[in-house]
Amino acid sequence: xxxxxxxxxxxxxxxxxxxxxxxxxxxIPSLRFQPGPxxxxxxxxxxxxxxxxxxxxxxxxxxxxxxxxxxATAALSSTLFNDGFACGTCYQIRCRGSPHCYGSFPIxxxxxxxxxxxxxxxxxxxxxxxxxxxxHFDLSKPAFMQxxxxxxxxxxxxxxxxxCVRKGGIRFLLQGNEYWLLAFVMNVGGEGDVGSMWVKGSNxxxxxxxxxxxxxxxAFSRLGGQSLSFKITSYTTRKTIIATDVAPSTWYLGMTYExxxxxxxxxxSLVPDDPSKDLGxxxxxxxxxxxxxxxxxxxxxxxxxxxxxPPTHSTxxxxxxxx
Numbered sequence: 001x002x003x004x005x006x007x008x009x010x011x012x013x014x015x016x017x018x019x020x021x022x023x024x025x026x027x028i029p030s031l032r033f034q035p036g037p038x039x040x041x042x043x044x045x046x047x048x049x050x051x052x053x054x055x056x057x058x059x060x061x062x063x064x065x066x067x068x069x070x071x072a073t074a075a076l077s078s079t080l081f082n083d084g085f086a087c088g089t090c091y092q093i094r095c096r097g098s099p100h101c102y103g104s105f106p107i108x109x110x111x112x113x114x115x116x117x118x119x120x121x122x123x124x125x126x127x128x129x130x131x132x133x134x135x136h137f138d139l140s141k142p143a144f145m146q147x148x149x150x151x152x153x154x155x156x157x158x159x160x161x162x163x164c165v166r167k168g169g170i171r172f173l174l175q176g177n178e179y180w181l182l183a184f185v186m187n188v189g190g191e192g193d194v195g196s197m198w199v200k201g202s203n204x205x206x207x208x209x210x211x212x213x214x215x216x217x218x219a220f221s222r223l224g225g226q227s228l229s230f231k232i233t234s235y236t237t238r239k240t241i242i243a244t245d246v247a248p249s250t251w252y253l254g255m256t257y258e259x260x261x262x263x264x265x266x267x268x269s270l271v272p273d274d275p276s277k278d279l280g281x282x283x284x285x286x287x288x289x290x291x292x293x294x295x296x297x298x299x300x301x302x303x304x305x306x307x308x309x310p311p312t313h314s315t316x317x318x319x320x321x322x323x
Contacts, residue, residue, distance in 0.1 A: 051141065089192040093107070170261065196232075
């Protein structure tokens, strides 16, 4: 086992006070990906309370419970889905402008795990909710029920893209055959998306992988019997990280391996400092003055904890998120 431990600090910014305590975090100047502006959209739901119909999907994440996404998920309209490059991205969603919204206007955070395809047989404002250029979220039913009464069917919402807060490192589900490696990339923090990817065997140079579908990338090479490293670049920010020796030389197909590294994220306030700037006076009035929440900023250096075990389970554990 090898470990590297560096100290770090965590700073809470409240309305008029500040507190310093120790925690895992990253240098503030490096945190370039931040919550985006609030925008208007609509949300529906699919499936039932069990969310069984939301499993698998166009991103290739498979069973969303075992891969860590749970029921806080959404199928994105093609405008948001961006040909699959939005797989793994995170959004805050809040119901607004409907009597079916819960009175407290709760905010949920969901991950894009599927595509809501267009339905050109229906008008875009009456059934074809996911037709371009509409921005639409087809939520799991459990997620929808957190913001509105489910009998509404469809509600107007506001949303914004936010950094993804993940536990652990980036995970790679390996599929394919002796001559072809297919890696599904999951649990990506920060930006949440993957734009490009490379693989390196212990006996090879870096090889650029081509995107197959959803969140999967492929390489046509014989990599069996070699430990595997991956280089991942975010689609949104083009930031790149290298996950070294993620899979040991004894790796085999069908297993998921976890890196000891991930993209950086930081905690953020649930509402903008000036809601009227992004959303107009209607939303500002609904929020009132008591809904401002603490903004958590972080500052530190990395912790890495690596523990290689048998290939029947994840071979690494993350101690911190790196850029």
